[in-house]
Each structure stands twice: as C-alpha cells, then as structure tokens.
Amino acid sequence: MSGVGQQQSWIAPARLGDAEITAAVADPIQKRGPGKAWFVALLCVLPFVLLTLVAIGAVLTVGIGLSGVNTTVVWGVSIANYVWWIGIGNAGTLISSMLLLTRQHWRASINRFAEAMTLLAAAIAGLFPIIHLGRPLYAYWLAPYPNTMDLWPQWRSALVWDFWAILSYLLFSLIFWFTGLLPDLATLRDRATTRPGQMIYGALALGWRGSARHWQVYETFHMTMAALAIPLVCSVHSIVGLDFAASLMPGWQESLFPPYFVVGAMYSGFAMVVVLAIAIRWGLNLQAMITRTHFDAMAKVMLFASIVMTFSYATEWFMAWYGGEHADRTVVGYFFTGDYRWLYAALLFCNCLAPQALWFPAVRVDLRALAALAILINVGMWLERILIVWNTLARGYAVSLWRTYQISLYDLAILFGPLGLFVLGFLVLARLLPLVSMHEVRQLSHRAGAA
Numbered sequence: 546m547s548g549v550g551q552q553q554s555w556i557a558p559a560r561l562g563d564a565e566i567t568a569a570v571a572d573p574i575q576k577r578g579p580g581k582a583w584f585v586a587l588l589c590v591l592p593f594v595l596l597t598l599v600a601i602g603a604v605l606t607v608g609i610g611l612s613g614v615n616t617t618v619v620w621g622v623s624i625a626n627y628v629w630w631i632g633i634g635n636a637g638t639l640i641s642s643m644l645l646l647t648r649q650h651w652r653a654s655i656n657r658f659a660e661a662m663t664l665l666a667a668a669i670a671g672l673f674p675i676i677h678l679g680r681p682l683y684a685y686w687l688a689p690y691p692n693t694m695d696l697w698p699q700w701r702s703a704l705v706w707d708f709w710a711i712l713s714y715l716l717f718s719l720i721f722w723f724t725g726l727l728p729d730l731a732t733l734r735d736r737a738t739t740r741p742g743q744m745i746y747g748a749l750a751l752g753w754r755g756s757a758r759h760w761q762v763y764e765t766f767h768m769t770m771a772a773l774a775i776p777l778v779c780s781v782h783s784i785v786g787l788d789f790a791a792s793l794m795p796g797w798q799e800s801l802f803p804p805y806f807v808v809g810a811m812y813s814g815f816a817m818v819v820v821l822a823i824a825i826r827w828g829l830n831l832q833a834m835i836t837r838t839h840f841d842a843m844a845k846v847m848l849f850a851s852i853v854m855t856f857s858y859a860t861e862w863f864m865a866w867y868g869g870e871h872a873d874r875t876v877v878g879y880f881f882t883g884d885y886r887w888l889y890a891a892l893l894f895c896n897c898l899a900p901q902a903l904w905f906p907a908v909r910v911d912l913r914a915l916a917a918l919a920i921l922i923n924v925g926m927w928l929e930r931i932l933i934v935w936n937t938l939a940r941g942y943a944v945s946l947w948r949t950y951q952i953s954l955y956d957l958a959i960l961f962g963p964l965g966l967f968v969l970g971f972l973v974l975a976r977l978l979p980l981v982s983m984h985e986v987r988q989l990s991h992r993a994g995a996a
Contacts, residue, residue: 563987566834570729570979570986571736573829579976582828587972593965600958604676611955617946618938622956623677625931626963628785629813630670631711632806632926635782636814637663638718642774645767650992651842653985654834658825658971659818660722661980665970666817667718669963671711674704676959703788710784717777721770727753727763728984782810789933795872796937799864805857809926812850812896816922819843821971823916825980834986837910844909847922851900858897872942879940880932884949888928889936895925 603611614621637659644652675684687698687708698705731753734746753759786806789797819840826835865873880889899921902908909915935950974980 563990566986566990567732567736567983569831569833570829570981570983571733574976574979575733575736575738575742583972583975586968590965590968590972593962594969596958597962597966600955600962601672601676603955605681609677609679611953612959613951613953613956615948615950617941617948618935618950620677620934620938621950622931622952622960623673625927625934626960627670627673627677627707628788628806628930628933629927630666630673630963631785632782632810632813632930633817633923634663634666634670634718634814635714635778635807635810636817637661637666638714638721638774639778639811640814640818641721642771642778645771646775649842650989651839653982653989654831654836654839655818655822655843655981656985657722657725657982658821658980659814660718660725661971661974662814662817662821663718664715664722665967667711667715669966671715672963673959674707678704703791706784707788710781714777714781717770717774721767721774724763724767724770725982726978727751728755729979729982731755732983733979778810779807782807789937794937794941795870796861796865796876797933799861801857801860801864805854808850808853808857809929812847812854813923813926815843815847815850816919816926819847819915819919820923823912825975829975829980831981834981837912840912840915841906841909844903844915847919848900848903851897851903851922855897858893876937876940879936883936883940885932885935885939889932892925892928892932895921896929899925 612621612623640659641652641656644656675681678684686696687705689698698708727750730746730750734743734750737743737746783803783806786802786804790799790802792798822835822839822843826832862877865877880886899918902914902918908918939949940947971980
C-alpha cells in the first residue's frame with residue numbers, strides 16, 4: 546500500500562492541510578499545557594523511577610549478591626534485561642531506516658517516536674552490564690583510555706563487545722534522530738511566542754531555513770544514514786547473539802543465534818512501537834495521522850516475525866536432535882520438562898501461538914486486541930531472553946553443577962523499575978519535542994491530495 550494512488554488510507558481525512566497537521570502536533574507542546582492524563586501518567590511512573598534508583602544504589606553499596614545469581618547461573622535477570630532492552634532499542638532505527646529505504650511512506654507517522662524509543666531503550670540497556678559487574682565502579686575500564694598501569698580492555702571479552710556496540714549504536718541513533726528533527730525544530734522556532742522558546746528551538750534548528758539547498762542536503766544525508774543504519778543494527782544485535790554463541794555452552798553454540806537475535810529485536814521492537822503508537826494516538830489526539838491502516842501494516846510485520854521466530858525455535862530443537870550431542874539434547878529436553886517448563890510454555894504461547902490471531906484483518910485493526918498481543922509478545926520475548934540464560938546455565942556439561950536460579954526482590958526491582966524510566970523519557974519528550982514528524986506527514990498529505 547505504498548503506491549501514490551493508495552496513500553489516502555494513511556491520512557484520515559485523505560487531505561489534511563499543512564496548518565492542521567502543524568497545529569495537531571505542535572500545539573500540545575507550545576499552546577496547550579499538559580493535560581490531566583499526563584500528570585496521572587507522571588505520578589504513576591515516578592515510583593518505578595525511584596525503584597530503579599534504589600536498586601542501582603543497592604548494587605553499588607552492597608554488591609551483585611543481592612540478585613539470584615549463583616556459582617552455576619552466573620548470568621541472571623540483569624543480562625536478560627540487557628538483551629531485551631537492546632533488542633527494543635535496535636528495532637526503532639531499523640524500522641525507520643528500512644521503511645525509508647523501501648519508500649514506505651506510512652513511516653511518516655511512526656518513525657519519530659520509534660527512533661526516540663531507540664535512544665531511551667539503548668540508554669537503559671547500557672545500565673545492565675554495568676549493574677551486573679562484580680565491581681560496577683570500575684566499568685570505565687572497558688574503555689581504552691591512557692593510564693599509567695597499561696591496563697587495556699580484554700578484546701576477547703563479550704563485555705567489551707557490548708560496550709562498543711551500545712556506544713556506537715547510541716551515537717549513530719542520536720545523530721539520525723536529531724537530523725530528522727531539524728525541519729520540525731525550525732517550525733517550532735517560527736511558531737514560538739516567547740523569547741526563550743525562540744532561542745532554544747532556534748539553536749537546536751541549526752539555522753534551518755527550508756531552502757532547496759537545505760532540503761537536498763538533508764534528504765541525501767538522511768538516506769545515506771538510513772543505508773548505514775541497517776548493517777549497523779544487524780551487527781549490534783548479532784554481537785549480542787555472539788555473547789552466547791561464542792561460548793562452548795550447550796544450547797548456545799549455534800550459528801543460528803546472530804540472525805535469530807536480529808529478528809527477535811525487530812519482533813519485540815515492532816510490538817513496542819504498536820503499544821507506543823496506541824498511547825500517543827490517544828494521548829495527543831492524533832487519530833488523523835496514526836490511522837488503523839498503520840496498525841494493520843505493523844501487525845503484518847509482527848505476524849511475519851512470529852512465523853520466523855517459530856521456525857527458529859523448531860530449528861533449535863531439530864539441530865539438537867540431529868547433532869546427536871547428549872548435552873544439547875539434555876538442554877532441549879529441559880526446556881519442556883525442567884524447572885522452567887511453565888515459563889517455556891508461556892514463551893511459546895506469547896511468541897508463536899497468540900500472534901497467529903493476526904491472520905484475521907479484524908484483529909489487525911482492533912486496537913485493544915493489538916495492544917494485548919503486543920504486550921504478550923514483549924512478555925514472551927523477555928521470557929525467551931531469561932530462559933536462554935537460565936536453561937543453559939542450569940543444565941551445563943557438569944551434572945554436579947546443575948542448579949536453578951532463585952529470583953530475588955532485587956531482580957524484580959531492576960526488571961520493573963526501568964519501565965518507569967522509559968515511560969518518563971517519553972513523557973518528557975512529549976512536552977518538549979514533536980513525537981510525529983510534521984514535515985513528513987505534510988509531504989504524505991500532499992501526495993494523497995495529488996493522487
């Protein structure tokens with residue numbers, strides 16, 4: 546549905562004026578104060594933010610022993626959270642870049658908050674490897690800084706891979722997101738009625754005048770960045786997959802893991818974009834720009850990713866059987882019969898069975914059903930990440946070391962607390978910057994009018 550003659554469905558009504566689009570996005574920032582719903586949401590997330598700060602303070606003062614890790618399951622909730630958050634973070638820029646390169650014009654309504662999701666999620670993800678360190682105060686040792694002790698990072702360590710993957714991806718995503726904001730920042734500058742607003746938005750707009758030269762450079766740069774983003778995103782989450790696959794543990798030493806992790810990132814990321822799109826559409830009254838047709842398109846992507854994930858699980862089971870390695874077969878058998886079998890059953894339901902409802906068009910445009918499915922998918926993807934850790938480490942090669950993970954209150958704090966940080970970030974952005982790209986929606990409306 547990306548052809549010019551079919552674009553009316555991306556805008557409702559089919560032809561919105563430029564002034565209407567600008568007012569719908571910019572007025573909540575510049576003319577209308579935060580509504581009651583905004584303050585209620587803020588009050589709801591503040592306890593979660595406080596919980597995160599307390600949990601981080603506890604691990605800095607007491608140590609990693611607060612979590613349920615033991616001498617066998619040396620990775621726990623922190624690492625699973627890291628993989629889950631970096632997957633969500635990877636998806637935002639991947640979604641925006643892929644849709645831009647394939648000229649899917651419906652991205653105009655979702656790309657801005659998808660890219661913002663990347664920044665917030667990647668920043669949160671970067672906290673977890675540091676939290677998991679035995680001595681988090683020395684996390685700066687991961688950087689190759691000049692020092693008198695000649696102490697350099699151990700480049701064979703997965704921690705070092707993660708450090709550079711997160712840092713490079715975060716910087717790239719920040720540039721990509723900020724570049725896309727320039728025309729809208731200039732719009733906010735021109736609409737600002739106060740001197741501080743004019744100065745702040747004017748400085749951020751970097752002198753944007755909307756000239757033909759500016760647009761030419763902008764579009765060339767933006768397309769080039771999008772082309773660079775896709776291999777970068779694939780490499781970042783492949784590195785996360787290699788954290789596991791580069792080991793010798795049964796169930797981890799698989800060439801399937803890098804592409805499997807990339808698809809999983811897109812899967813959980815699209816599910817999170819659906820949840821955000823529903824919330825932003827309702828909270829900012831953007832029903833005319835984020836239509837049910839957008840949700841139909843995103844639901845189809847989630848359905849495709851669900852099929853790929855189901856095939857990946859089946860491949861994992863088949864290769865364990867076909868390879869004939871006793872330890873690999875033991876781990877797969879433990880999936881279905883071990884201590885975490887009910888969690889594994891929930892994983893398969895959330896990631897494989899429930900999304901099959903998206904075959905039906907009525908479900909793909911029912912926002913309540915979509916929200917429920919998107920939340921289920923993200924729960925299932927978190928279960929997948931935690932069970933990758935728990936199942937393999939709990940059933941390694943040495944039978945004498947078999948033991949289970951006992952989740953602690955601290956683990957629950959660092960699981961649920963960062964969700965508040967994530968929502969808080971979006972609440973702040975909603976008050977300061979446009980969450981929908983005004984200039985791209987205006988272009989889409991013009992195309993629809995010319996069709």
